[in-house]
Amino acid sequence: MPAPRNRSRAPAPFAWPVPPELACKRDLIASAGGRFCGVTFTKKDGSERRMQVQPAALRLREKGSAASDRAQRATHTRQERHPHLLPVWDVRARAPRSINLRTVSRIAVDGRVHDFAA
Numbered sequence: 001m002p003a004p005r006n007r008s009r010a011p012a013p014f015a016w017p018v019p020p021e022l023a024c025k026r027d028l029i030a031s032a033g034g035r036f037c038g039v040t041f042t043k044k045d046g047s048e049r050r051m052q053v054q055p056a057a058l059r060l061r062e063k064g065s066a067a068s069d070r071a072q073r074a075t076h077t078r079q080e081r082h083p084h085l086l087p088v089w090d091v092r093a094r095a096p097r098s099i100n101l102r103t104v105s106r107i108a109v110d111g112r113v114h115d116f117a118a
């Protein structure tokens with residue numbers, strides 16, 4: 001008789017690898033921690049956007065394991081389907097925003113400016 005299957009609703013581990021060029025941008029932004037970081041990227045409508053973000057501030061506003069099971073699954077699904085989107089805290093708008101890492105052209109962090117080809 002076969003062993004019973006585990007039918008837990010816990011999300012599977014992150015399955016799709018993030019491309020190296022996106023991982024580099026993600027790591028640069030995350031390296032700011034609680035400090036400010038300037039990011040310039042192209043929005044979906046084609047306009048350029050400059051955003052001042054504070055990566056650690058978003059974590060303070062997330063519920064994490066205290067979130068409902070549905071919210072945790074939705075977050076995991078979003079990460080899996082859209083690895084190019086990075087959730088950040090927009091300092092000026094005082095709200096969470098998403099940055100498309102594929103369209104980032106400039107990151108300023110720790111007094112250094114990193115330019116990327118579009």
